[in-house]
Amino acid sequence: MTDAGGQLQVDYFRQNAAHFGIELFDVMDPRQGIEHVVAHEQGLVMPGMVIAAGDSHTTTYGAFGALGFGIGTSEIEHLLATQTLIYRTLKTMRVTVTGELPYGCSAKDIILALIEDIGASGATGYAIEFDGPAIDALSMEGRMTLCNMAVEAGARGAIIAPDEKGVPLRANPQMPTGAL
Numbered sequence: 001m002t003d004a005g006g007q008l009q010v011d012y013f014r015q016n017a018a019h020f021g022i023e024l025f026d027v028m029d030p031r032q033g034i035e036h037v038v039a040h041e042q043g044l045v046m047p048g049m050v051i052a053a054g055d056s057h058t059t060t061y062g063a064f065g066a067l068g069f070g071i072g073t074s075e076i077e078h079l080l081a082t083q084t085l086i087y088r089t090l091k092t093m094r095v096t097v098t099g100e101l102p103y104g105c106s107a108k109d110i111i112l113a114l115i116e117d118i119g120a121s122g123a124t125g126y127a128i129e130f131d132g133p134a135i136d137a138l139s140m141e142g143r144m145t146l147c148n149m150a151v152e153a154g155a156r157g158a159i160i161a162p163d164e165k166g167v168p169l170r171a172n173p174q175m176p177t178g179a180l
Contacts, residue, residue: 014026035058036057036058036059039061045066047066047166048065049067052071054072054076055070057151061147062147062159063143068157069127069156090125090126092126092127093128093129095131095132098133100137106142107146108146111146111150123150130143130160143166147159
């Protein structure tokens with residue numbers, strides 16, 4: 001049994017993508033999946049980019065030195081139609097983690113400690129910059145976890161300064177930079 005409304009929406013996405021020349025990772029495309037995961041897997045997230053998408057966990061891209069933030073569907077429609085977005089300037093918050101993490105501690109412990117300190121809405125209206133030796137020492141997976149979960153503190157964005165760990169290899173060298 002198929003969902004007629006869902007099928008109509010998928011067909012509409014296909015038609016619009018073809019009409020406007022937007023690459024579509026269709027339902028059966030092996031590259032498709034959760035937006036905040038597949039974009040960097042495909043090499044579409046690069047340091048210095050600003051990326052808006054319909055997923056609050058787009059903050060994950062901060063691990064790659066890109067500022068990512070989630071927006072609503074009407075904002076996405078406006079962005080695609082005009083290439084502009086009305087957006088309130090974010091406040092900034094720097095979180096510096098010094099020293100080394102104790103054995104058994106991870107990036108998730110860092111963000112949970114921050115949320116415990118500032119509260120679940122303590123970063124509302126902010127972009128968080130994470131820095132310090134403990135952040136530098138994190139793996140890319142740890143950095144992604146940290147930036148991904150910044151939204152759980154209310155943050156609209158999160159970022160870590162790019163370094164040699166954070167420059168993704170292009171999964172598809174034929175894909176132009178900024179194709180997202």
